[in-house]
Amino acid sequence: MTVNEPEKIEWRGTIVSIQPRTTVWRYRLDNRTHYHCGYNLFLDGEAQGIKARFSVAISEKQQKKLVFRIGDEAQGTAWTKMYDVSDYADYYRAGGLKITKKAEQAETTPPPYVIEPPDLATYEWRGARMLSAGSYKGKCFQCAWATMSAVEIEYDWGVSKKYRFESFCYGPKSCKLYKMGKPRAVPYKGAGSSYDEGWMDDLCTENRGRDD
Numbered sequence: 001m002t003v004n005e006p007e008k009i010e011w012r013g014t015i016v017s018i019q020p021r022t023t024v025w026r027y028r029l030d031n032r033t034h035y036h037c038g039y040n041l042f043l044d045g046e047a048q049g050i051k052a053r054f055s056v057a058i059s060e061k062q063q064k065k066l067v068f069r070i071g072d073e074a075q076g077t078a079w080t081k082m083y084d085v086s087d088y089a090d091y092y093r094a095g096g097l098k099i100t101k102k103a104e105q106a107e108t109t110p111p112p113y114v115i116e117p118p119d120l121a122t123y124e125w126r127g128a129r130m131l132s133a134g135s136y137k138g139k140c141f142q143c144a145w146a147t148m149s150a151v152e153i154e155y156d157w158g159v160s161k162k163y164r165f166e167s168f169c170y171g172p173k174s175c176k177l178y179k180m181g182k183p184r185a186v187p188y189k190g191a192g193s194s195y196d197e198g199w200m201d202d203l204c205t206e207n208r209g210r211d212d
Helices: 060-066 120-126 133-137 199-204
Strands: 008-027 031-047 050-058 073-080 091-101 146-156 160-169 184-187 193-196
Touching: 008 050, 008 091, 008 120, 008 160, 031 060, 031 073, 031 120, 031 146, 031 199, 050 073, 060 091, 133 160, 146 184
Parallel strands: 008 146, 050 091
Antiparallel strands: 008 031, 008 073, 031 050, 073 091, 146 160, 184 193
16 A cells, blocks of 8 residues: 655635545455545635645534535645545545635535535435446536445455445435446455445345335
């Protein structure tokens, strides 16, 4: 795993999406555990003096205090990542957070669910299904139920791991925009790959019905 030297930066921009910040631990098809550790703000603006779209990881406490919404103009500081594989956000350890201009809240008809993101306990209870990368990058990107997770695969138990990013959905099972995408390979040393074809989604979301 490559270790980078963190650098503190300043950023500002307009929020275009707010998603749960999650990590996932995978082991063959025996386990897919999701951990919820805050939120990712996606912004169009400027970071490190460069104008672009970027993402900043914030805590649940910070979200509860400031109540960020899509369309808000915000600014703050953050640090570049130490490990490229451990977090999907471009920057983390955010500080000095301010909303410089609140967005005018317009009524929208879901899906996608362009709403204030719920607390992390709600995501935990709902559980996630695999979401196709195309859907995540397209109409689902602004949805509060979509996320791109950092995934740690137990490749050789206690010896080595593999890392990648995977998109997931916490939204209603009846959502007309939802597409699972292709089954996902879960490799293990000396045993090839098993494929998550969606049955683990049923286990992860067994708490709720079709419209929950």
